[in-house]
Amino acid sequence: MESLRTDAAECHLVSRSVPVPAPSFRAVLDSADAPRTVWSAPDEASVVGSGAAATLTADGPERFDDIREAAQSLFASGDVHAGTEAARPRLFGGFAFHADSADGTPWADFPGARFVFPRVQVTWTGSEDPDESAAGDGRADTGAWLTVNAVGPDVSAADVESRLATERERLTSLPAPGPVDGPPGVGDRRRTTALGDWRVGVETAVNRIRSGDLRKVVLAQALEVDLDGDLSIADVLSRLGERYPECYRFLVEPEPAEDSPQTSFFGATPERLVSVRGRTVETDALAGTTGRGETPAEDEWLAQELARDEKNAHEHDLVAETVEEQLAPFAASVSAGPRRVKRLATVQHLWTPITATLDSDEHVLSLAEALHPTPAVGGLPPETALETIREIEPFDRGWYAAPVGWIDAAGYGTFAVALRSAVAREETATLFAGVGIVADSDPDREWDEVQLKYRPILDELEVDGE
Numbered sequence: 239m240e241s242l243r244t245d246a247a248e249c250h251l252v253s254r255s256v257p258v259p260a261p262s263f264r265a266v267l268d269s270a271d272a273p274r275t276v277w278s279a280p281d282e283a284s285v286v287g288s289g290a291a292a293t294l295t296a297d298g299p300e301r302f303d304d305i306r307e308a309a310q311s312l313f314a315s316g317d318v319h320a321g322t323e324a325a326r327p328r329l330f331g332g333f334a335f336h337a338d339s340a341d342g343t344p345w346a347d348f349p350g351a352r353f354v355f356p357r358v359q360v361t362w363t364g365s366e367d368p369d370e371s372a373a374g375d376g377r378a379d380t381g382a383w384l385t386v387n388a389v390g391p392d393v394s395a396a397d398v399e400s401r402l403a404t405e406r407e408r409l410t411s412l413p414a415p416g417p418v419d420g421p422p423g424v425g426d427r428r429r430t431t432a433l434g435d436w437r438v439g440v441e442t443a444v445n446r447i448r449s450g451d452l453r454k455v456v457l458a459q460a461l462e463v464d465l466d467g468d469l470s471i472a473d474v475l476s477r478l479g480e481r482y483p484e485c486y487r488f489l490v491e492p493e494p495a496e497d498s499p500q501t502s503f504f505g506a507t508p509e510r511l512v513s514v515r516g517r518t519v520e521t522d523a524l525a526g527t528t529g530r531g532e533t534p535a536e537d538e539w540l541a542q543e544l545a546r547d548e549k550n551a552h553e554h555d556l557v558a559e560t561v562e563e564q565l566a567p568f569a570a571s572v573s574a575g576p577r578r579v580k581r582l583a584t585v586q587h588l589w590t591p592i593t594a595t596l597d598s599d600e601h602v603l604s605l606a607e608a609l610h611p612t613p614a615v616g617g618l619p620p621e622t623a624l625e626t627i628r629e630i631e632p633f634d635r636g637w638y639a640a641p642v643g644w645i646d647a648a649g650y651g652t653f654a655v656a657l658r659s660a661v662a663r664e665e666t667a668t669l670f671a672g673v674g675i676v677a678d679s680d681p682d683r684e685w686d687e688v689q690l691k692y693r694p695i696l697d698e699l700e701v702d703g704e
């Protein structure tokens with residue numbers, strides 16, 4: 239394709255890319271400088287970012303607008319030779335769940351919003367693992383690009399091109415990674431919410447729903463675990479990619495405060511909040527959950543039970559209807575596919591794909607702001623649900639269940655809902671999981687569903703049988 243190029247009289251952003259033989263995802267991530275970034279989505283190129291050429295942060299209720307404005311001014315004057323669309327300048331990051339994000343462990347280094355324009359970026363347009371992508375005819379899909387970015391009043395194209403040559407040398411001489419490490423093992427576990435307190439919380443929510451103040455609320459828990467060994471995020475993300483190919487994988491690692499250890503927020507979430515490309519908007523209503531069976535027949539039976547179950551259907555339909563309503567003011571048309579079951583390695587969900595055509599050009603962040611939090615992670619009515627969450631949950635959600643993704647100069651982008659995730663720091667990891675509460679929710683069944691939703695991450699931390 240024609241190279242993507244934007245020249246401006248006054249250049250503050252310079253970006254250069256070259257095609258490279260696909261390096262190993264794990265080797266690239268392991269050798270990346272802080273702050274590291276990972277984004278990998280079904281049907282999209284995977285990205286590892288190393289360092290930051292620019293970082294945008296914002297706090298408070300205006301954080302979506304503030305990031306959008308800062309991104310537009312960053313992208314306004316660019317000298318960009320991307321070579322391919324997937325390597326064009328993009329900002330990667332996300333938001334805190336609540337507008338007034340609290341500080342303190344484990345979220346101390348996470349502002350209300352933070353986006354990184356990577357200093358060095360590797361973009362895989364083919365497989366992330368060159369060893370696994372060899373086609374039957376012996377030729378591998380080796381689509382990958384190396385990009386070097388710089389931002390500032392004094393940056394020169396010559397400097398960026400020379401850095402690109404150096405980075406290319408470094409990339410081609412990366413040592414092959416060893417075998418994927420096993421999980422580190424889990425020692426002590428601390429729950430934010432004991433079963434008794436959970437029952438009281440769910441009953442409070444159910445009473446509020448029965449009294450008519452609330453229609454649905456999503457209550458979450460956190461589980462802090464001590465790790466017995468080192469956690470390799472590269473290995474965890476690589477294994478999550480194999481087990482959950484239909485999920486959105488992410489890693490956010492903000493610069494730590496002085497002398498503090500690095501905090502890493504990562505996960506593999508099945509839920510897309512929104513993607514915008516041109517005037518096409520795609521989103522998913524995902525809510526209503528059951529487990530996986532031991533056999534294909536049991537799996538099928540569970541899926542059918544889920545599809546028939548009235549409580550789950552109600553929980554789900556509130557999400558699908560609300561998403562459609564929230565998109566309506568922006569859209570010439572909104573259409574929802576038939577409700578179906580999405581089967582993942584550990585759980586099955588009710589899923590309605592929703593698409594819309596915009597009336598006029600809209601920035602993806604305007605749509606992300608309008609949709610977040612959907613009743614799949616917040617509730618209905620939204621304000622009462624958020625108050626209920628604040629009142630009942632004894633911990634700060636931080637970036638859990640909030641939008642993570644990317645934006646580009648055109649205002650296109652994709653955001654996922656940061657579920658099936660954990661925040662790791664030194665020898666501990668804190669996992670998060672939540673469930674939708676409606677009028678006939680049973681606290682003990684909801685408790686079991688929370689435990690099921692810890693599985694994707696816990697499976698990557700526990701040694702078999704722990």
Ligand SMILES: C=C(O[C@@H]1C=C(C(=O)O)C=C[C@H]1O)C(=O)O
Nearest residue numbers: 524525526527614657671672674
């Ligand atoms: C809140 C979570 O998941 C959400 C809640 C679901 C439910 O209540 O059935 C299903 C999928 C997600 O929308 C989570 O995984 O933590």
